Amino acid sequence: MRLPVALPAGTARFWVAAAVPALAVIVGAYLLETHGRTIAAAALVAGGVAIAAGRFLVSHRADRRYAKVLESEVATQTRSLMDSLAATAGAERNLRLVMDAVPDAIAVLDRDGRIMELNEAAKRMVAAPLEQGAGRSVFEFLDADAATTVRGRLAAAFAGDVQRFEVAFRRDDGSKGIGALLYAPVRERGEVTRVLALARDITDQKHTEQQLQQAEKLTAMGQLVSGVAHEINNPAAIISGFAQTLLLDEMKPEQREMLQMIYDEATRIGRITSNLLAFARAGGSPRTLVDLNDIVRRTFALRSYHLSTLNIAVTLDLAPEEPKFWADPSELQQMLLNLLINAEQALVAVQTPRAIVVRTAATEEEVRLEVADSGPGIAPEIRAKIFDPFFTTKPEGVGTGLGLSICYGIAREHGGRIWADSQPGRGATFYVALPRDPRREGRPDPESPAPPPPAVGTITVLIVDDETALRNALLRFLGRRGIEGHGVADGVDALRTLQQREFHVIISDVRMPGMSGREFMERLRRDRPDLMARLIFSTGDTFAPDTAALIKEAGLPTVTKPFDFGELERVIRRVAAEADRRRPMASA
Ligand code: ADP
Numbered sequence: 001m002r003l004p005v006a007l008p009a010g011t012a013r014f015w016v017a018a019a020v021p022a023l024a025v026i027v028g029a030y031l032l033e034t035h036g037r038t039i040a041a042a043a044l045v046a047g048g049v050a051i052a053a054g055r056f057l058v059s060h061r062a063d064r065r066y067a068k069v070l071e072s073e074v075a076t077q078t079r080s081l082m083d084s085l086a087a088t089a090g091a092e093r094n095l096r097l098v099m100d101a102v103p104d105a106i107a108v109l110d111r112d113g114r115i116m117e118l119n120e121a122a123k124r125m126v127a128a129p130l131e132q133g134a135g136r137s138v139f140e141f142l143d144a145d146a147a148t149t150v151r152g153r154l155a156a157a158f159a160g161d162v163q164r165f166e167v168a169f170r171r172d173d174g175s176k177g178i179g180a181l182l183y184a185p186v187r188e189r190g191e192v193t194r195v196l197a198l199a200r201d202i203t204d205q206k207h208t209e210q211q212l213q214q215a216e217k218l219t220a221m222g223q224l225v226s227g228v229a230h231e232i233n234n235p236a237a238i239i240s241g242f243a244q245t246l247l248l249d250e251m252k253p254e255q256r257e258m259l260q261m262i263y264d265e266a267t268r269i270g271r272i273t274s275n276l277l278a279f280a281r282a283g284g285s286p287r288t289l290v291d292l293n294d295i296v297r298r299t300f301a302l303r304s305y306h307l308s309t310l311n312i313a314v315t316l317d318l319a320p321e322e323p324k325f326w327a328d329p330s331e332l333q334q335m336l337l338n339l340l341i342n343a344e345q346a347l348v349a350v351q352t353p354r355a356i357v358v359r360t361a362a363t364e365e366e367v368r369l370e371v372a373d374s375g376p377g378i379a380p381e382i383r384a385k386i387f388d389p390f391f392t393t394k395p396e397g398v399g400t401g402l403g404l405s406i407c408y409g410i411a412r413e414h415g416g417r418i419w420a421d422s423q424p425g426r427g428a429t430f431y432v433a434l435p436r437d438p439r440r441e442g443r444p445d446p447e448s449p450a451p452p453p454p455a456v457g458t459i460t461v462l463i464v465d466d467e468t469a470l471r472n473a474l475l476r477f478l479g480r481r482g483i484e485g486h487g488v489a490d491g492v493d494a495l496r497t498l499q500q501r502e503f504h505v506i507i508s509d510v511r512m513p514g515m516s517g518r519e520f521m522e523r524l525r526r527d528r529p530d531l532m533a534r535l536i537f538s539t540g541d542t543f544a545p546d547t548a549a550l551i552k553e554a555g556l557p558t559v560t561k562p563f564d565f566g567e568l569e570r571v572i573r574r575v576a577a578e579a580d581r582r583r584p585m586a587s588a
Contacts, residue, residue: 096119099119100119100120100121102119102121103121104121104198104199104200105118105119105121105122105124105125105179105197105198105199105200105201106118106119106121106122106196106197106198106199107119107122107138107196107197107199108186108194108195108196108197109138109154109183109194109195109196109197110194110195111154111158112137113137113138113139113150113151113154114135114136114137114138115135115136115137115138116194122199124172125169125171125172125179125199125201138150138197139151141169141170142167142168142169142170143168143169143170145168146167146168146169149165149167150167150181153165153181153183154183154195156183157183157184157185157192157195158185158192158195159192160185160187160192161185162182162183162184162185163181163182163183164180164181164182164183165180165181166178166179166180166181166202167179167181171201171203176203176421177201177203178201178202178203178206179199179200179201179202180199180200180202181197181198181199182197182198182199183195183196183197184196184197184198207419210384211417217388217389221389225389228273229273229274229540229541232269232273233269233270233273233540233541233561233562234467234470234540234561236266236269236270236273236561236562237266237270237467237470237473237540237561237562237563238467238469238470238473239262239266239562240263240266240267240270240562240563241470241473241474241476241477241562241563241565242473242476243259243260243262243263243266244263244477244563244564244565244566245473245476245477245480245565246259247259247260247263248477248480248481266562267562267564269562270560270561270562273540274560287326287327287328288326288327288328288329289324289325289326290324290325290326290327290328290329290332291322291323291324292319292322292323292324292325292332292360292362292367292369293318293319293322293323293360294322295329295332295333295336296316296318296336296358296360296369297316297318298333299333299336299337299340300314300316300340300358302337303337303340303341303344306344307340307344307356310344310347310348310354311352311354312344312347312354312355312356313353313354313355313356314355314356314357314358315355315356315357315358316358317357317358317359317360318358318359318360319360319361319362319367321362323360323361323362323367323436325362325367325434325435325436326436327414327434328410328413328414331410331413331414332410334406334410335406335407335410335411335418335432336358336369336371338403338404338406338407339371339403339407339430339432340356340358340371341403342403342404342430343356343371343372343373343375343428344356345394345398345399346373346375346376346428347373347374347375349375349376350374350375350376353374354373354374354375355373355374356371356372356373356374357370357371357372357373358370358371359371359372362436364436365435365436366416366433366434366435366436367433367434367436368431368432368433368434369431369432369434370429370430370431370432371429371430372427372428372429372430373427373428373429374426374427375427375428376424376425376427377422377423377424377425377426377427377428378420378422378424378428379424380424383420383422386404386420387404387405387407387408387418388401388405389401389402389405390402390405391405404418407430407432411432411433411434414434414435415434415435416432416433416434416435417432417433418430418431418432418433419431458482458483458484459482459483459484459504459505459572459573459576460483460484460485460486460502460503460504460505461478461483461484461485461486461503461504461505461506461507461572462485462486462487462488462494462497462498462503462505462506462507463475463485463486463487463488463507464487464488464489464490464491464493464494464506464507464508464509464512464520465487465489465507465508465509465512465538466489466490466509466512466513467509468489470561471487471489472487474487474507474563474568475487477565478569478572481569483569483572486503489512490512490513490514490515491508491512491514491515491516491517491519491520491523492514492515494506494508494520495520495523495524495527498524498528498531502585503534504534504572504575504576504579504580504585505534505536505572505575505576505579506524506531506534506535506536507536507537507538507559507572508520508521508535508536508537508538509537509538509539510537510538510539510541510547510550510551511539511541511544511547517537517539517550518546518550521535521537521550521554521556530583532556533575533578533579533582533583534575534576534579535556536556536557536558536559536571536572536575537550537551537554537556537557537558537559538558538559538560538561538563539551539558539559539560539561540560540561540562542558542560557571557574557575559571
């Protein structure tokens with residue numbers, strides 16, 4: 001008979017072991033019945049019983065041993081499975097810890113730019129929604145331009161090439177940042193299945209690099225320009241000087257008009273060279289406690305009429321706390337004026353609405369000034385150049401390309417920075433951040449502005465300048481104004497002259513061959529300290545670092561070439577009167 005289902009081997013063995021002795025018992029009983037009590041029948045029955053019992057016992061023991069082996073095998077396999085699961089979880093946790101410890105952003109991207117995995121730095125680097133992280137597309141966090149770049153780079157990485165590039169992105173505070181990216185293809189069985197993206201926020205580094213580059217450019221340019229200014233300024237000062245002297249004469253109106261034009265043009269040269277030098281300035285001017293809002297109001301007042309004629313609406317959004325800080329007010333005014341004029345000129349190119357917003361803000365550490373306009377904006381291709389000296393997109397006569405480089409110089413001189421932000425077609429915003437210098441250094445003591453009494457008798461002036469023509473122009477003018485002048489070409493000559501006679505005032509050039517203005521001052525301080533109050537410096541280049549440092553350090557009155565002779569005369573009379581008041585001259 002065949003069983004309908006296969007029985008387990010142990011069960012079959014049991015049934016066979018039971019059936020054979022049972023059959024022997026039946027056969028033995030039958031023989032006993034049919035053939036009587038014979039020995040053979042009895043032995044057969046006993047043998048059958050013994051075999052049955054033996055087989056039963058052997059089979060039962062074998063089954064138990066087999067089950068035990070099986071049980072232990074299952075336990076071993078289970079243990080090893082649990083161990084490898086724990087090891088996998090540990091490795092994954094370790095990998096995550098390592099990934100999160102990396103300060104650069106790490107993400108794994110699929111072919112469509114979807115983020116499969118990302119570390120903590122990646123979450124921090126991009127805008128907040130990515131907190132939810134994986135599954136979102138990187139393109140959600142990029143501007144259109146950047147998205148196009150990233151798409152191309154991702155495709156190239158999936159084609160098997162490592163990609164290194166930089167791209168603009170939105171930072172978690174909403175500001176614009178620059179990221180340095182590396183895309184590395186991840187291969188499985190020879191096929192690129194994912195791309196590993198490493199990203200670093202290099203915004204601050206880029207910024208510093210740009211500032212350094214700009215500073216280097218300006219230093220080189222500053223050196224060149226100060227040399228040129230020195231050369232140009234002196235002839236301009238001479239022309240201006242003679243023109244001013246001649247203007248003191250009686251003459252026909254037509255001649256006066258021509259002379260006035262000569263004087264005006266010489267003054268213009270002076271303004272141009274001064275502008276050229278301003279962007280390379282080194283901080284010679286004194287700092288005072290400045291109210292930023294006040295500067296904005298006053299500067300705006302200078303332009304308000306002009307702005308209204310151009311139909312430009314100006315909003316002043318000023319910090320309510322009226323932020324005050326130590327700065328050079330005239331430089332700040334110049335900076336704001338330059339920014340306002342630029343905004344004005346940009347707005348002329350667009351139709352209404354023409355708007356400018358000037359905003360101030362302050363924290364404990366810094367003050368901020370913003371000038372935003374609704375003009376055409378700054379094209380991306382020129383953005384890196386706008387702070388360069390002489391870079392201009394304006395027609396000749398309108399732009400000199402110096403406005404922003406002057407602003408840059410002023411911001412740098414105040415230990416701050418200036419930068420621009422612009423979306424083409426949506427205006428431009430210029431930001432200036434200046435530190436609220438907590439040090440008291442460089443702040444002038446408040447002066448008592450008591451008007452000096454007029455000096456008695458004829459004032460005498462010693463002029464120390466290596467430019468003969470300029471000395472002559474000055475001497476002639478002073479002579480015409482009742483001031484007695486004496487000219488010498490250098491400091492050595494001046495010291496010799498001073499041993500022989502006294503002067504109410506000494507005007508010394510700063511840059512001279514042989515003994516410089518500084519050396520002359522030091523000798524005077526050592527040998528004739530009583531004359532220090534009578535010294536005036538003259539210079540064509542207040543912005544050269546050495547000159548600026550000297551002026552700052554000496555704290556002496558300074559007149560700038562080309563001279564405004566009227567102003568020069570006022571300074572001479574004031575210095576003479578003040579020095580006489582402190583210590584009257586022994587003999588004139
Ligand atoms: P200039 O005004 O003489 O050209 P600047 O140094 O002030 O020199 O400016 C340099 C260039 O920067 C300008 O020629 C112009 O292209 C650009 N620029 C400056 N301000 C703005 C602005 N508000 N909007 C658009 N472009 C500007």
